Amino acid sequence: MNSTETVQPDALDTTLGAALRDIVLRPRTTLFAAWSWKAAAISAVIRATTFFATNLRAGSHKALRAMLVEAVFAIFAAGLLGAVSQRLRLARPVWATALVVWLGMPLLMLLAQMGVHHAAGTPHLGTGLVVSFCFASISSCFSWYAMRRGAMLGGAESTPLAHDLRKMPRIVLDFVLVAPRALLRLLSRD
Numbered sequence: 001m002n003s004t005e006t007v008q009p010d011a012l013d014t015t016l017g018a019a020l021r022d023i024v025l026r027p028r029t030t031l032f033a034a035w036s037w038k039a040a041a042i043s044a045v046i047r048a049t050t051f052f053a054t055n056l057r058a059g060s061h062k063a064l065r066a067m068l069v070e071a072v073f074a075i076f077a078a079g080l081l082g083a084v085s086q087r088l089r090l091a092r093p094v095w096a097t098a099l100v101v102w103l104g105m106p107l108l109m110l111l112a113q114m115g116v117h118h119a120a121g122t123p124h125l126g127t128g129l130v131v132s133f134c135f136a137s138i139s140s141c142f143s144w145y146a147m148r149r150g151a152m153l154g155g156a157e158s159t160p161l162a163h164d165l166r167k168m169p170r171i172v173l174d175f176v177l178v179a180p181r182a183l184l185r186l187l188s189r190d
Helices: 016-025 027-032 037-058 060-088 094-120 126-148 161-176 178-188
Strands: none
Touching: 016 027, 016 060, 016 094, 027 060, 037 060, 037 126, 060 094, 060 126, 094 126, 126 161, 161 178
């Protein structure tokens, strides 16, 4: 844990399995109460723009429909993923939780997204889904990372946007440097 990490032990400091069970068995208190409007808003703008751009070749009407479908889906899905990330922010082991956040959650979202767009008749799904999955993987990890440091929290633990914006430059820098720092630690062991 580095100096910018503000993780505090509390009732949520638990195993990954217990946290996932809690999410499934108590969704109202673990998910809906902590639904993340911050993650939802950012995600909706980026994802909707991607689906608009990738569907323009089918015509502006279909591109606009794909954009609106994605915006509505992203508001729901990203807010929910933000709430899951918040619930998992203190789960152990950290490496397994990181895999769930980085790959598992975005994969589940991708499957739901594919179904929603298929039902809506979105013509060009491939590129939009690939970009969306990549974005979801990175944004889920970043959101979880920021939440572990006391930012971007929702619900009863909500942090003011001004607080998050003040903390964000340091959190972004630390997030970008996670892999290089880990590599340096690994190389310095030799």
